[in-house]
Each structure stands twice: as C-alpha cells, then as structure tokens.
Amino acid sequence: MIVCVAVVGHQNNPLYLQSFTGSDDALKLHHIVHCSLDVIDERVNNPKRSASTLNETFLGLLYPTENYKVYGYLTNTKVKLIMVTTDLDVKDADVRSFFRKFHAAYVDAVSNPFHVPGKKITSNSFSDRVGAIVKSFGPSMTL
Amino acid sequence: MEDYPEELRTPPVALVCLAGCPELHHPISAFLHSEQPPINTLALPDFSKASVLARKKNRDPLSQPTPAPPSGILKRDWLLKHRTRVPAVVAALFRADQISGDPAQWLQACTDLENLKSLIHGRSTRLVVVLVQTQAAEELSEDVMTALRKRAEIDPKHLVEFVQNDATDLRQSLNKLASLFAELCLTYYKEEGRRIRSIIEKKSSPFPELNIRYCFKIAIYAEFRRDWSEALKFYEEAYRVLREMTNTSTRLPPIQRLVEIKTIAEQLHFKISTLLLHGGKIMEAVARFLKHIKTYKRLVGPPEVDFLHWEWYSRQFLVFAELLETTAAGAPSSQSPRFGTAESPFSEWEFQPAYYYQLAANYLREKRCCLEQSSLSKTDLPTKITEAPDSVMPSIHIGQSARLVEEGDIVTVLPLSDAEYVAYALAEAERFQDCYEIIALYKRAQESFSSHGSQRMACLCTLGMAREYYASDDFTNSKQLFDTVAALYRREGWAPLLWEVLGYLRDCAKRLGLTKEYTAYSLEMAALPVFSTGFEKTIDFGPAGPATLSRREEIQREALNFAVETDGDTEPVGLDIDPVSPLRSVLLVAVAFHEQSVKPDSAALLTVSLLSQLPLLFKVGSLEVEFNQPACNFSMPVPLEVSPNKWLRLTHEVKSGQSGKLECLSVKAKINNNLIICCRAESPALMEDLTMWKYENQRETYPTLDPALSLSGQKSIQVDEPNPLVDLTLNSTGPALVGEVFQIPVLVVSTGHVIRGGELKINLVDARGGGMLMSPRETDESDAHHVELLSISGLPEEKEDDQNTDLSEETKSDNIRKIQYSFGVVSVPVLKEGESWCCNLEIRWHRPKSVMVYVSLGYNPGDVDQRVNVHRSLQIEGKVPFFVNHRFMMSFRREPLLISNIRSLISPLEEKKVSLAFKENNIVVVSAKNCTDVPLNLVSMKIVPEGGTDSSQKLFVVQEISGISNNCTRFVPGEEFRGVFSIIPQVSKPSLSLGVVCVEWMRENQKQDQPEIVTTKHSLPQVCVEDPPLVAAIECPPFAIVGDPFSVYIKVKNNTNLLQEIKYSLGDSQNFVFCGAHVHSASVFPGKEHVLSYKFVPFSAGVQQLPRITITSVRYSAQLTPSIAAGTIFVYPTEPKFTLEKNGSELVV
Secondary structure, eight states: OEEEEEEEOTTSOEEEEEEOSOSTTHHHHHHHHHHHHHHHHHHHHOTTOOHHHHTOOEEEEEEEOSSOEEEEEEOTTSOEEEEEESOSSOOHHHHHHHHHHHHHHHHHHHTSTTOOTTSOOOOHHHHHHHHHHHHHHHHHHHO | OTTSOHHHHSOOOEEEEEESOGGGHHHHHHHHHHSSSOEEEEEESSGGGGGGGSOSOOOOGGGOSSOOOOSOSSBTTHHHHHHHTOOSEEEEEEEHHHHHSOHHHHHHHHHHHHHHHHHTTTSOOEEEEEEEESSTTOOOOHHHHHHHHHHHTOOGGGEEEEEOSSHHHHHHHHHHHHHHHHHHHHHHHHHHHHHHHHHHHHSOOSOHHHHHHHHHHHHHHHHHTTOHHHHHHHHHHHHHHHHHHTTTOOSSOHHHHHHHHHHHHHHHHHHHHHHHHHTTOHHHHHHHHHHHHHHHHTOOOSGGGHHHHHHHHHHHHHHHHHHHHHHTOOOOTTTOOOOSSSSOOSOGGGGOHHHHHHHHHHHHHHHHHHHHHHHHHGGGSOGGGTSOOSSEEEOSBTTOEEEEEEETTEEEEEEOOHHHHHHHHHHHHHTSOHHHHHHHHHHHHHHHHHHTTOHHHHHHHHHHHHHHHHHTTOHHHHHHHHHHHHHHHHHHTOHHHHHHHHHHHHHHHHHHTOHHHHHHHHHHHHTSOOOOOGGGGGSOOGGGOOOSHHHHHHHHHHHHHHHHHSOSSSOOEEEEEOTTOGGGGTOEEEEEESSSEEOTTSEEEEEEEEEBOOSSOEEESEEEEEESSGGGOEEEOSOEEEOBTOOEEEEEEEEOOSOEEEEEEEEEEEEETTEEEEEEOBOGGGOOOOTTTTTSOOOOOOSSSSHHHHHHOBSEEEEOOOOOOEEEEEOOOSOEETTSEEEEEEEEEESSSOBEEEEEEEEEEETTSSOOOBOGGGTTSGGGBSEEEEEEEOOHHHHTSSSOOHHHHHHHHTOOEEEOSSEEEEEEOOBOTTOEEEEEEEEEESSOOEEEEEEEEEEEOSSSSOOEEEEEEEEEEEEOSEEEEEEEEEOTTEEEOOHHHHHHHHOTTSOOOOEEETTSOEEEEEEEEEOSSSOEEEEEEEEEOGGGOHHHHTTEEEEEEEOOSSSOEEEOTTOEEEEEEEEEESSOOSOEEOOEEEEEEEETTOOSSSOOOEEEEEEOOEEEEEOOSEEEEEEOOSEEETTOOEEEEEEEEEOSSSOEEEEEEEOOOSSEEEESOSEEEEEEOTTOEEEEEEEEEEOSOEEEEOOOEEEEETTTTEEEOOOTTTTEEEEESSOOOOEEOSSOOOEEO
C-alpha cells in the first residue's frame, strides 16, 4: 500500500505532500520524504552516471526502512516526485507506471492557468486524482 | 562489539604446547607468532606443569550412547579453552646431554614422556620430541634416537633435532619446527572437525542444541585451519538449526529460552558477518543482515521483557555498523553505479555504517520506551517476585543465567525461574541510562552522514539527539541542536517539521527562562504556514501541539499575553528583525519613497507598509520610524491594527534640510509595554519573499498602492544640493603656446547667495584621457610635467593689502592656498550678493598638449552646514610657437677632406654624426617657422653654448652672419625666418656640443609695461670636429664675359706631415675652351699648398657649367667633385655696367 506521495520543488521545498495512513506515522513520513532528498541529490549529482541513465527519470529505490520503501522520480523540470510504500517487494515496472501517472497528474495540475509556478499545489482535483492513482496501485500488485 | 569476548572477536589461532628447556620458549614463541598463519604457544617451563593439559572429566558426552538432553547450546568457555588450553601439538624439548649422559637423566626424560603421553591420551593431540643441541658436534647416536622415538611412540619425522649453535642453524631449525607444527596443527584440527562431523552424519541427534553445538565446533575448527568457506557453511547451518529451534524447544522457561536463542543467534550472525565482510562480500553480508533482523524482529517475547528484545535488536545494528566501519570494505559503488533498481536492490545507505547507527539509536529508544512501561507495570506483578534475586551470574552456557546460593562453604548454582529472571533483567536495565548511549549513537550517525554530504539525514540524527537531551532535561544542549535543525527546515520550507522543532525550542526557552527567545519562537510558530487539514490534528507534534490554525492563534495570544504578564519594571523584550531573520513573517516592514530625489527642505512622500502573517489581528501601540538623519525621525502614536496577510500602508511626509542620502533604517513597533519589535526597513524593490510563505497559494498583495512603486520603491532618497546662485566664468584667449605663462581669468560673481568658506579647486587633466600630465618615465623630475599650474595671480587680497576690510580680515584666518603641478586650491573670500571676485590661473605648457581645466567652487550658501558646488571646465590647446630646424654646410667652394665622412660611406650602418672641419668656417643655417595661428614677434635668435660656461667658448667661435635686422620682427602665421651662423671649432674632438639655438619671441599686442619675452630652445646635435688632412678650395671669378679668358685655381692644401699625392682630371665642355692637362697628378708637400691653374674662355652667355673637375687623394682614396652650384658661373655677353644707387646698397644691373 502506498502510504505517502510528495511533490518537491526546486529549493527542496514540499509542494504537495499527502499521506494515506493513520495519524501515528504522518510526521515520520514527512521526515522520510525529507531525508530521501539526500539520496536524490546524490544520485542526480553523481558524476558516475552512465549515458544510458542520464535521461532516466525514474530514480529507483531511495531509502530503505524496515517498514517502508521510498521511490523517487525526477521530472525534466527537476521537480521531484516521491512515493513511500509499505509493500516490501514491489515490481519496478509497477512503480514506473505509477510515477508516469503521477507525473501526468502533476503536469495537468500545473498547467492550470490559475496555478502559480513554484507555489504549493492546492488543487482538489489533483488530490482526488492522486488518491485514485494511489488506490489503483494496490490491486495491480495482487494481479 | 566491544562487549563480545576477545576469543569471539578475533579469528582463532592454532595452539602448540612447549614443555622443557624454558630458555628456548621465548625465541620459539616469537618466531611461531610471526609466522603466516601465526601459531600461539602454551609454554610449560618444566614437565611437572603439564597437568594443565589434563581434561577435567574423562567422560565424553558425545560418546554416550543415550545422552541426556543438554542443558545449554554452547558452553561459555569452550572456545577459550580451545584457544588457550587445548594444544594441537605438544612438543617435549630435551637437551641432548640429558639424553646421552647420565642414566638417571635418561630415566627422568622417559618418565616425563610417559606423563605427557598419558595426559594427551584419548585426544588426537600430536606429540613431538625436540632434541636441543647446543653444538652441531654433539651428534647423538642412532641407537639413542631410536630408543627415544620408541619410548615416545612417535614417527621418525616427529623427532626433530634443534641446532642452535649459530644464527643460520637456529633459523633453519626454527623454520623446520614451524613447518612441522603447522602441518601437525592442520592435521589435528582437520581430524577434530572430521570427528565431530562424523557424529552428525552417523546419527541425527534428537536435540537440536547438540546439532548447533557440533556445527559451531566444526566451524571453529575450520577457522583454526583458516578454511573460511567451510566455517561459513557450518555457521550458517548452525544458524538455520537455531532458527528452527525457536518454536520447538521447551528446555528452559520460555523467556530465558528466547534470550539464550537470541544470544546464540547473535554470536553466529556476528561470525557469519565477519567472515563475509572480511571476504569482501559486502553485498551478501548486507543481505544476510537484513534477513537476520527481519527474521528476529517479530520474536519480541512476552511484553514484560520486550525491552530485552529491543536492546538486543538495537545491538544487532550497532554491531553490524561497527563491523562495516572497521572492515572499511566500502559500498561497491564502482561495480553497480545505480542503486535502487533491478540491477542493485540496495540503496546507497545500506552500505554506510551511519544508517545502522541511526537505526540502532532508534531501537534503543524503543527499548527505553518499553522499559519505562515495564517499570511502571512492575507494581502490578505478584509481590513475591518483584524483588530481584541476589547474586545472579552468567551460567556455564552462553545466554543463560543462574543464581548462586551460598550456604556456609557450599556454593550451589540454581536455575532461575522466568519471573525471577524478569525481575533481575528489569533491575539490571534500570541501572543504566540509555539516553547517553542513544545520543552517542545518533552522534556517530550524524557525523558519518554529514561527512557523506547527506545533510538531511544528518539533520534527522541531530533531531534525535536533541529529543534525547530534551527527554533528559538538558535543555541547553537540546536547544542548541534544535536550532541547527530548525535552520535547515526553515531554508527548505518544511513547515510541519519546523512546527515540531519550534515547539521543542519554545519549551526549552521557557524552561531555561529565556523570555526573549520564548517570545521569538512563539511568534515564529504563530506565523508559520500550517493549517488544519483533517488528519494532521491527531499527529503527535510533541510540545508544539497540533499544527492547526487555532493552535497558532493560541500561541500568538500566549506570546503576547506572556509579555504582558511580566512585571512592568522589567525591561521590555526587544525583538530585532533583520532581512534574514525568520521573524520576518511576524512583522515585515517595507519603506518606499515615492520619488528618487528631492530638493532640500521640500517634502518627500514616504510609504511605510507593515505586513504580518500572525493569525490574529494585533495592535501596535506606537510606531517609530528612524532615518540616518536623526532630524527626520518621526513616530506615529496612533494605535494601529495589523491584520493577517494584509499590508498596512502609512504615508508620511519627510523634509530634510541636509543634502545627500536620506535612508530609512528601521521601524520600531511597540506592541505593548513589554514587547518592542524593531524591524530593519526594507526596500520593496529589493525585498525577498518570506521564506516560509513564498510557496503558499495566497493572494499576492503589494506593499504600496501603486504596484509600480512596489517593484521600484527604495527605502532611501537622494536629497539634492540647493541650486547655486553664483556665476563662475572661465575665459581664455585662444590656444596657449609652449613656454609662455598662459593666463586664464576666473570670475566669481554672487547672484543671490552669500558665499562663505568658498574654495576654488583647479584641476588640470589631459583632455585625451588618462589624466596624466607627465610622462610616466619621468615622474620624478620636476620639469617632467608637461603642463604645470604655476600660480594663481590677481587675488584681491594681494592687491588690496592696504585697504584691509573686515571681510578680508575674516578670510585671512582660514586662507587656504595650495598649488601643485596639476591641482590647486584657493580660498574665496566672503562675497555678498552682487559682489564679484576674480583671479588668474597661470599655467605653463612644457609640451604641446590639450588640457581640460576643471574649476569648481564649493561654498556654504547660508548658515546651514551644507556645501554647494559649481563646476566649470574649459579645454585649452597647447601649441608650439616656432618650429626650429637647422642645417650644416661648408663654405662655398671650399672642401676640407673629412675622413669620418668617407668612413660613413664605407660603413653606412654606423651612427652618422655631422662632422665639422677643425679651424675651418662651418656654416649653420637655422630656420624658425611660426606655426601658430597668431602673428608673433621674433626678438632674437642666438646660439648659446650649453651651460653658458666660459670654457666652452674656447671650444668654438660662433659668428652670426645674418640675423634679425631690428629688435623685433613680426612674423605672420606660416612665415619662416632663417639665421646663418658660422662656427669655427677651436679644438678637435670626436664629440662636441654646439649648444642650443634660443629663439626669443613675444606675443603681439602685449601690454607694453611688462612685455613677456619667451624663449623657445632648440638644441643642436653633437658634432664631430676633425682636422682635415687636405683642404681643396676652388677660386673662380664671380662672373665671366664671352670671349674673355679667366683663370680658375684649384688649391689643395696639405695639412699633414706626409707627402700627399693627388690626381685630378677635367672634363670637356662645349661652352668653354681651356688650357691645362685633362688628367694629371701631383704631389703636395707637407704643410704646403698645391695650386692647379686653368684658364678658361667662355663661348656662350648665361649660367654656364664649368667643365667637371675631379680631384682624387690617392692616400685616402677620396675623390672630390665640386657641387653643381660650385661649378656654375654666369657669363655675360659683354662687360656689364654697374651703377650704385645712392639710397641703398642694391646692385642694379
């Protein structure tokens, strides 16, 4: 189950953070998302990246904890999408497809003419859409 | 890891026992220890000590057909025993003389051997007999050797001779001994391993404990012989069997059983991890570890002892982190460049010790939590076991505890019940303060993460430390750490995280009694962009409380009321908010002047805008606005209300009488009697967004009504100078001429202001830029200045010295007059309205140059201490008045032979210097051309010897042949004057200075009383004066008449003491007939003159060319051909008649 999704801006500032879990872990999830930015920084700035991975948007597993797995995705505008899940063995392909949908939702949300670039995303329809994507992630795993 | 016994932490080393010959033990031990692999030695100085090798009990439990269930898995001292007391090889050392000599000694040796044999009976320990020979000659007979071997019942190769008579022999013997020991050790440990393996294979034991024990032993034996892969295999097997045992074993009470299993699992896992990491298999080690912790995480056990589980669990992380750190294998970054994908399922951090330290700290916190709960619920337990039993000690099995009961002298070891054990464990755990350990773990993690550049993770660890300090009431340390954490969250705008941290900080400040900090943190919290959204209400934010709007309002009220509650006598809390302060969201002050500049004493409009993100409206008692000119400060005593996120704009008029920059510095808002917020004023144009609010979606508002002013408004304004009411004029009369003192009149007329403290500054600057009025090479010399300000003349006080008015009295006291080459300052007296003052700037040009003259007048217009400046400038061209040139010539038809001229023809590259003939008449023609635009009067032209000394006059004689007829001749622009001088050198020297040509001139229309005569100088070059060996002169009449014969003499004078041979020739001419030789030669005697005489008869009239005469000096290879002018003669058709007129000397034909 996905417990948290986040959109992080250029200054590593949260633009959107939504948890889908009970109250206990919500602050911990904030910390997890925040710390995972360290790994993103390291991966993005790592000069060893080979040519084939340079244009790769999916950053893979970022941050292991015993209870969660954190995955990252970097858009071409350097906005970071982060997902925290409790499923401990997830298929790469599923995560990639999740991020593709999440990215599409993000692009639609910021394409709104009333959205100011760089500001937090407060659109309800974006929240709903992300909620739907998150929900659809679970069943696809069981298939 | 340090808690583990030494024997577990280090790989086992084979053990060899030495008995007898104690003097050899040290060298042998040292040698064996330094071998690769090393061998430890158990040294027994004599055979009587051999009893330590004896087994404690002969019964081997393994050989029992039906063994009783074992009371534990691993014995505590088994490994130590095998490392220190059970040797693989026993070596009996005998001296050769002991064997061969006295029969009593031989018997003794036999007894010792028997003893040893009996001690190691039943074991596979090998016996080696070493015969020590001090000298090689001490050969033992074959019989003795055989007898000894038989006695010891050993192979021939196990009887070793040890020769130690010299270093090479010793070394050889040691090597032989070492290799034998190594071989025997290997065999021993292999056999032991095989023996135990056969037990497992023969019958599977009904007790898994034994299986684990056997596997462990096999692995240890494998380690003894450095067979790491087999060791790993059996450790893993033991680990697997142990894992299966968790649910089946009923041997011990459940709690203690679990403790024992976990302790064994920890040891086995430690061994496995160590082997994997030392083998460089870091990926496998990490995978193995993750599996280990996953397997055991759920084995918490009964709730009353769950703290034991978490302590154990935390230790797993700590030990693994230490192992990772010490093996320094490092992350396999080079092999797998991309973590977290299908290629490499791990992430970077899983190879970093820091990650495990941090988790160890987390679980230690968990342990403390559980411990606190257990301690609380301890009172609920039945009273009889709440008391921890005395003298609990570790039992003989690893992971078990037992009670020691003393009854008189008899000490019995009794097993513990679970309840007793729990009480004991609780009592033990309560003795330790975990928080320091937790902080130390976080600290290690934080340092490690920081060094890897993972600042956010390091920050999380710092947060952990800070929380621990907070929990242990160390608020000073806690506050310091929270502050560093808050800085990162502020920078990156993580409001919920900052909210939590600020909550802690606020509480720390409160407990430490820091009122100012408390207020600051409270206000910052109240102004944070956190809003209530469904679930966040229930998140535990620590002392901060829920991150909701209502909580923010509550905090704001608390902070403002807190200040009110304090005593009225105390100093009010002053908060300073600068442009980098996090408190900007509490109160932001933008100050914008409506204009960019303003005239003095006229009003400038100023808008002071206040913005607050506090959730509740608050009142400002008074507002003080401060400027850099304190006279402009003003305050607004009216109470103002600042609403959340709404600019409060106040427009005010400011008047400044002082020119310059007027800048708003700060705005002090008095909230109530105890709180004053002092905000640094910010310009709207340069204002940065609020760090925490800039990402929020809220309506954008402008600090000023006019949006354009919000983009360009500045907090400072330029106050202009008052307009000068003074006329400053600079005049010039055309271009300046080099050399003269050029005067520029300056006129100051007051047209409205009273000029006080006036100061006139003059500055000369090169008009072409660069500002340099001197050539850079000659900066030291005083005359190197191309243009020089000489003085300022015509000052009124000089003129009016007699009529000292009160005004000049006043100015004299502070009269400044300072003149440098290109800069001058002169003070201007007090001038009332309508009065004027003038002076002349005297400037001399040394070089032709275009110069800008800048004149500025600064003065105080009134009583105010304010300067007004007027600037004027004028470009003046400096020109050369006369262009002077010169030319050297010889006398007409007189040609001295100058050797240097011939030389220069041969080698033309040499520097050509004009040569003058010694004691001959040399002619210099000097021309001077007026190259200005104005007519100039030439006064005189002279050749003045350099320096003008008398001695130089003897060097040559100058005679003016033609010059200026009267004293003053007018030359219009472009007109040229030529002066002719004759120079007769009186000395012969290769370098002679002829001095300078001085052209004296003056401007026309000058005042007659003091005409200024200016001298323009032109230096003549250095010349070479030489004595000509031959001088040829042509004498020819001034004219001829057709048909009338005339004589031409060519005179060649020999000035040398040598006989000079000359050749001469004469060409033909159709206009003349002549008599004399065409080609001839002659000799000229020393000091004599040879005269060639020719008679010519001209045929035709007019200007005629005489036949070409050539004279050649044979000695000097010099040929003279007179110039065309010298060979020209005018021929009259008939004899001319000359009439002299009375009125002049003109000759009229």
